[in-house]
Amino acid sequence: MPREIFQRFLIEKRLKLTKERIEVLNEVFSAHDHFGPEQLYLRLRNAGSKASRASVYRTLNLLVESGLVEKITRTDKGSVYEHTYGHTHHDHMVCSICNRIVEFYSEYLEQLQDEICKKHKFSGVSHSLEIKGYCETCRKQ
Amino acid sequence: MPREIFQRFLIEKRLKLTKERIEVLNEVFSAHDHFGPEQLYLRLRNAGSKASRASVYRTLNLLVESGLVEKITRTDKGSVYEHTYGHTHHDHMVCSICNRIVEFYSEYLEQLQDEICKKHKFSGVSHSLEIKGYCETCRKQ
DNA sequence: AGACTAGTTGATATTAAATCTCAATTTCAG
DNA sequence: CTGAAATTGAGATTTAATATCAACTAGTCT
Numbered sequence: 010m011p012r013e014i015f016q017r018f019l020i021e022k023r024l025k026l027t028k029e030r031i032e033v034l035n036e037v038f039s040a041h042d043h044f045g046p047e048q049l050y051l052r053l054r055n056a057g058s059k060a061s062r063a064s065v066y067r068t069l070n071l072l073v074e075s076g077l078v079e080k081i082t083r084t085d086k087g088s089v090y091e092h093t094y095g096h097t098h099h100d101h102m103v104c105s106i107c108n109r110i111v112e113f114y115s116e117y118l119e120q121l122q123d124e125i126c127k128k129h130k131f132s133g134v135s136h137s138l139e140i141k142g143y144c145e146t147c148r149k150q
Numbered sequence: 151m152p153r154e155i156f157q158r159f160l161i162e163k164r165l166k167l168t169k170e171r172i173e174v175l176n177e178v179f180s181a182h183d184h185f186g187p188e189q190l191y192l193r194l195r196n197a198g199s200k201a202s203r204a205s206v207y208r209t210l211n212l213l214v215e216s217g218l219v220e221k222i223t224r225t226d227k228g229s230v231y232e233h234t235y236g237h238t239h240h241d242h243m244v245c246s247i248c249n250r251i252v253e254f255y256s257e258y259l260e261q262l263q264d265e266i267c268k269k270h271k272f273s274g275v276s277h278s279l280e281i282k283g284y285c286e287t288c289r290k291q
Numbered sequence: 292a293g294a295c296t297a298g299t300t301g302a303t304a305t306t307a308a309a310t311c312t313c314a315a316t317t318t319c320a321g
Numbered sequence: 322c323t324g325a326a327a328t329t330g331a332g333a334t335t336t337a338a339t340a341t342c343a344a345c346t347a348g349t350c351t
Contacts, residue, residue: 083224084224104272111270113266113269121256121259125256125281129252129254130286131243131252131281131283131284131286132283132285132289133243133281133283134246134282134283135281135283136282137279137282138279140266140267140272140276141278142267142273143275144272144273145271145272148273
């Protein structure tokens with residue numbers, strides 16, 4: 010299904026469905042976690058793909074554009090992505106010690122975005138709430 | 151007042167209050183807007199300071215550590231900071247076209263953080279909500 | 292199917308933000 | 322004032338991400 014969406018996206022933009030793009034797409038959707046470009050590149054190599062770093066970066070940008078993948082955050086060690094298709098929207102809590110990411114969802118937050126945007130005459134498209142703090146494990150130390 | 155807080159912070163950490171650090175501090179608090187390291191560096195030069203880029207970066211990190219300044223976001227063109235002392239907490243809406251930043255505050259959001267953290271046994275320290283979309287001016291085009 | 296056109300790839304160069312290096316300098320406690 | 326310890330600046334370094342471009346495909350048109 011992500012494959013079809015991506016394909017439609019590519020046709021719309023007059024772009025081509027290449028071997029490399031398919032491999033990146035598959036790899037992105039074969040795991041359900043947060044990943045960086047380099048990490049993805051290594052996984053692809055490991056899986057036998059010969060796609061270059063350049064192609065990984067380029068395809069990742071296309072996947073974000075198509076809405077299948079989201080760039081969650083930028084750290085000092087590069088960007089972090091996750092695929093969104095098949096997952097409902099959610100936000101993140103990040104532990105400042107171990108960098109563990111806890112996902113959460115709040116219906117109220119979604120409504121809040123609408124209200125705030127209306128008040129400021131802003132046309133909200135997406136939001137990301139990141140809560141920084143300490144996870145249960147790290148707090149106990 | 152920010153000066154005193156910074157000074158106390160430096161003493162606590164056995165660091166020194168140098169000319170360069172004072173100049174950076176003053177420049178950061180002399181304007182009330184969002185800025186990047188390079189921008190700050192140029193303002194300092196313009197104001198007659200001879201502080202180097204390295205010192206600007208180093209001092210900026212100290213100011214964040216001390217709590218006087220916050221790193222709002224990281225864009226593909228570097229980090230964006232704002233000084234927080236003298237300003238109440240707020241979040242940001244960013245226009246995807248003109249990059250204009252609109253500030254807003256929601257008491258409800260503050261409560262929401264507490265509730266969500268309690269539910270997930272997470273010890274929340276801070277949060278940042280960034281709403282992406284289109285500002286009024288850009289939407290009209 | 293064959294061929295043409297426009298987009299894609301990969302290796303490498305490039306860019307740019309941020310940090311690191313280290314000799315010379317400055318702060319500040321005693 | 323003196324000395325130990327921190328800081329500075331200039332430039333080197335690191336590293337994520339993008340740009341370059343000749344060789345190569347995908348997909349369309351006939």
